Amino acid sequence: MAKAPVDVTQLAAVDAVQAARVLSKVRSATLAGQPTRMAPRPVIGQSWERMLRSGVDPDHDFRSGLLPREEVKRRRETSPLRHVLPVLREGLLSVADVAHHIMVVADAEGRVLWREGSPSVLRKADGLGFELGADWREDVVGTNGVGTPAVVRRPVQVFAAEHFVRSHATWTCTGAPVTDPRDGRLLGVVDVSGPLETMHPATLAWVDSVAKLAEAKLRERHLTSLERLRAVAAPVLARLSGRAAVVDRDGWTAAVAGMPYTPRIALPKSPSAGSRWLPAIGLCLLEPLAGGWLVRAGEEPVPHGAARVVLDLARARRWSVTVSGCAGSCTHELSPRHAELLYLLAVHRTGRSAADLAEDVFGDPARRVTVRAEMSRVRRYLGALLEHRPYRFREDAEVEVLLPDDPRDLLPHSTAPAVTQGRRAAPAP
Incomplete structure (x- = not known):
């Protein structure tokens, strides 16, 4: 009883x-x-x-x-x-x-x-x-x-x-x-x-x-700071040709020119001026601006060579994903929801549909719109490494998941049915 x-x-x-x-x-x-x-x-x-x-x-x-x-x-x-x-x-x-x-x-x-x-x-x-x-x-x-x-x-x-x-x-x-x-x-x-x-x-x-x-x-503070940076960015971008963006120190976008607007561009953990590889864009030139960075995209395509993705879920409070490739590496700290979604994609390398992920996370396959919105945000920093229909890591990407020593400590915040099941199972990835 x-x-x-x-x-x-x-x-x-x-x-x-x-x-x-x-x-x-x-x-x-x-x-x-x-x-x-x-x-x-x-x-x-x-x-x-x-x-x-x-x-x-x-x-x-x-x-x-x-x-x-x-x-x-x-x-x-x-x-x-x-x-x-x-x-x-x-x-x-x-x-x-x-x-x-x-x-x-x-x-x-x-x-x-x-x-x-x-x-x-x-x-x-x-x-x-x-x-x-x-x-x-x-x-x-x-x-x-x-x-x-x-x-x-x-x-x-x-x-x-x-x-x-x-x-x-x-x-x-x-x-x-x-x-x-x-x-x-x-x-x-x-x-x-x-x-x-x-x-x-x-x-x-x-x-x-x-x-x-x-x-x-x-x-409110964040929106105000982006408005200030946008005022700085306008004359800078007006003088440039090609694809460029101005972002704050954390990669949040203030303005773009010649490229689609993306709310955030994943920057290296400690960005510095010079040529850098960013997963969502490819090879770029970073130049410092007051309060942020000018990101000038090169003409080279995003490298499609072997990429290594390390999903770190070993800690109880902070999770991250690190992407390494022939042109460099970049680390992004994950929100609780994104940690859940990437864990599920790492476990299911053949992919999950929006309905599958909705069932995995919410226990309700009808919540597809919520899943699609979150996966759209994930793609902003993983770029071409993620494919969709179904959602999955690119086939040639090497994916490693760092899990807690005890599976029962996996993402302790999560109430997602699939994560709860993962806590009872041996580490799959």
């Missing part, structure tokens, strides 16, 4: 202390492998399973040291999250302080970069290691409101004994990932935390809504 998951929201709304006791019993029984009438919520239970596989100690808080103050400062200065701190403060701090919570902002590596809120709660947080520069990755300190949302890529509330490590059971954490609105890349996590008696059922929706406001602000 299936066990019913604990309804934390309902329990805690009535009596937080009693809810914590129930969760403590569920945790103890689950970790000991003993029978129990109730089970942890799926997002918590799956996290606990990852922790047991990775060897996190549920009874002791072991972690890496704090980052030096200079490194915290450097990360703050380079993090895109610095631009949305006013949005986060306005949306969270006034309520958090009254409710005896603190706001924590961590980067994509789980390192705490900002921490503000109730002074008394900040002092309690010090005792839990919730300090500036602390490492709160899930595979370091167990299930928590910073590390777990970063892994599953959705908002998560972790209440009392839902924390994997026992010493965190007096705490409640609610975190939401903040992603780059341009490509879905994880930028960090915003978290609201406090003593367990401060837990409120509405906190999850509140934190998630503020995180989405921050992403909207980042999108």
Whole structure:
């Protein structure tokens, strides 16, 4: 008989202390492998399973040291999250302080970069290691409101004994990932935390809504920066003949001349001036511009010699694809959805139709339009290496997939039926 998951929201709304006791019993029984009438919520239970596989100690808080103050400062200065701190403060701090919570902002590596809120709660947080520069990755300190949302890529509330490590059971954490609105890349996590008696059922929706406001602000900043670059690009492109584009430092297109508009051109990881090979265009000349690059396409066709594609899915939070050929190599960081799609194409080298991929990803073959839109975006950085009807890697491309050591850790954020099945199987590629 299936066990019913604990309804934390309902329990805690009535009596937080009693809810914590129930969760403590569920945790103890689950970790000991003993029978129990109730089970942890799926997002918590799956996290606990990852922790047991990775060897996190549920009874002791072991972690890496704090980052030096200079490194915290450097990360703050380079993090895109610095631009949305006013949005986060306005949306969270006034309520958090009254409710005896603190706001924590961590980067994509789980390192705490900002921490503000109730002074008394900040002092309690010090005792839990919730300090500036602390490492709160899930595979370091167990299930928590910073590390777990970063892994599953959705908002998560972790209440009392839902924390994997026992010493965190007096705490409640609610975190939401903040992603780059341009490509879905994880930028960090915003978290609201406090003593367990401060837990409120509405906190999850509140934190998630503020995180989405921050992403909207980042999108607005991006569009404004492209407008500025477009003004710089216009006179430059007017003087040129042939195919050319002006892109920002991350490859997002401001303007084009003599070639179709593509929202993004995949640049090398550390671009520099000179002749370069870009998968979607071929041989190009990169020239620096204020705020970006001038990409001048050569007349040579895209090389069709042997190409090697390395799909790196080994890490829990960041995935990438690297293309190497006779003219060079290029690496592109993948969004969660694109990581799923490329994994499926790597497994099915003979190809998948849009309906097949819709079934694989959504469990619904009717969602073909969504799949086609995503595959169109993938082709922008893989270019001629991908074919369609059906979608597949080019036959002469050598494709290698780097998978986690344990198949059960494959793309932990994903709920796609085919990925879930892949977690139960031996590595196929």
